[in-house]
Amino acid sequence: MKRIEIGRFAGFCSGVERTIRMTMEALNKDKNRVYSLGQIIHNPQMVRRLEELGLNVVSDINEIKEGIFIVRSHGLPDNYIRELKKRGLKIIDATCPFVKKVQEKARVLKKQGYELIIVGDSQHPEIKGVLSAVSEKATVISTKDEAELVSGKRVGVVFQTTFPLSWAQDIVAGLLDGCQELKVYNTLCFETLNRQKEAIEMARVVDVMIVVGGKNSANTTNLANITASCGCPTYHIEEARELQSEWFDGVCSVGLTAGASTQSLLIDEVVSNLKQILGDAEVHIFGVDLQK
Numbered sequence: 001m002k003r004i005e006i007g008r009f010a011g012f013c014s015g016v017e018r019t020i021r022m023t024m025e026a027l028n029k030d031k032n033r034v035y036s037l038g039q040i041i042h043n044p045q046m047v048r049r050l051e052e053l054g055l056n057v058v059s060d061i062n063e064i065k066e067g068i069f070i071v072r073s074h075g076l077p078d079n080y081i082r083e084l085k086k087r088g089l090k091i092i093d094a095t096c097p098f099v100k101k102v103q104e105k106a107r108v109l110k111k112q113g114y115e116l117i118i119v120g121d122s123q124h125p126e127i128k129g130v131l132s133a134v135s136e137k138a139t140v141i142s143t144k145d146e147a148e149l150v151s152g153k154r155v156g157v158v159f160q161t162t163f164p165l166s167w168a169q170d171i172v173a174g175l176l177d178g179c180q181e182l183k184v185y186n187t188l189c190f191e192t193l194n195r196q197k198e199a200i201e202m203a204r205v206v207d208v209m210i211v212v213g214g215k216n217s218a219n220t221t222n223l224a225n226i227t228a229s230c231g232c233p234t235y236h237i238e239e240a241r242e243l244q245s246e247w248f249d250g251v252c253s254v255g256l257t258a259g260a261s262t263q264s265l266l267i268d269e270v271v272s273n274l275k276q277i278l279g280d281a282e283v284h285i286f287g288v289d290l291q292k
């Protein structure tokens, strides 16, 4: 019998749930005057749903004149928030507490006089927010090669919350060479770590991995990269209809995980399409001896 294994940690994390709840509460108060700058979470389907309920997603803060502004889960540079407050907008800060922790630890390191290294994707909104928290006085790196070029007497490090653990370990090893004193704050989000660890365990025992979530979602893309790097054929999809039957030729077991902003409805749709493609298949929760 073919098997579909669903990750226990697949789907919404607490930070995303909190952002959606805060957005819904704001929409209940002031249906047509709630704004976000860019996608409030990296899940295009969920963002579309919130837009149907009244959320205005804008690409430029100059499009916002009044009402309620929601700071997305990845945070926002301080100057944007100051400007919106000046215009009289009510600010609801839905920045995930784990992201806040990165900002806070970055400030602490700067205050203590460390040269700050932020490990992550310089183009990601979370990192732009962290840079703004330290007035852009930091260097962003994302590879061991870049880490090996860093030299300094007192160097402090924080990580993007969703950065893969093993890559973070490599980067710290790379930094050791050129830094006399190295202070590292582990700002990786433990929900992401659990998901990544589980994805690796699954990728080692299944024939194919399906990773569900926004293509613009850092944590989902990292999951797909991690499982692919374990040697397991991996497909990153946003919706169930993207599944292709030829991916499963000769396959007996499929692992399914999902990014932190992927709702369970989407996961259920993927499972349902997978069952159709595979024919008779048992659905299990990974690591739990029960059928779903």
Ligand code: SF4
Pocket (backbone or CB within 6 Å): 013, 014, 015, 016, 073, 096, 097, 098, 099, 161, 162, 189, 190, 191, 192, 219, 260
């Ligand atoms: S993945 Fe972690 S850091 Fe990102 S929103 Fe969820 S809980 Fe917060």
